[in-house]
Amino acid sequence: MAGQKKERGFNLDLLRDILAIFEESDVARLELSTKDFKLKLSKYPENVPAHAPQVITPSPAPAQAPTTEKAVEPPQEKEEENVHYIRAPMVGTFYRAPAPGADPFVKEGDRVKKGDVVCIIEAMKIMNEIKSDVDGIIEEVLVENAHPVEYGQPLFKVRPV
Secondary structure: OOOOOEEOOEEHHHHHHHHHHHHHOOOOEEEEEOOOOEEEEEOOOOOOOOOOOOEEOOOOOOOOOOOOOOOOOOOOOOOOOOOEEEEOOOOEEEEOOOOOOOOOOOOOOOEEOOOOEEEEEEEOOEEEEEEOOOOEEEEEEOOOOOOEEOOOOEEEEEEEO
């Protein structure tokens, strides 16, 4: 680890990098522990309970460095004219409604506008609102409620209007 400062068992450069990434991200809370130390970061005041639901809007996925392993490609849909797919921006669990027993955000035949919430994907116990990226009509919901989804997986088939 040439060039990295270590004081009292901590790698200060690594800690600075973690803090910088946390500040720039949409992540609200972070806990990290090793055998030598424990780090807890939060963007919320102390009086907000740790178990409070947190809803964030996901950022676009960062570009990934090339790897030697072949990435698993999501299944390709057959080409259809004038059809748009709202895709999962992350890996997680797909929920059609804001709470169990509540009405779904959208149903087949519903009209959506760009920015309307269409579902939630839970990732690492954080509820992420997924918004439509197009004005259109929901033609088909492609995922069952409470099922896992992969990055890039189609969630909704939308006919743009």
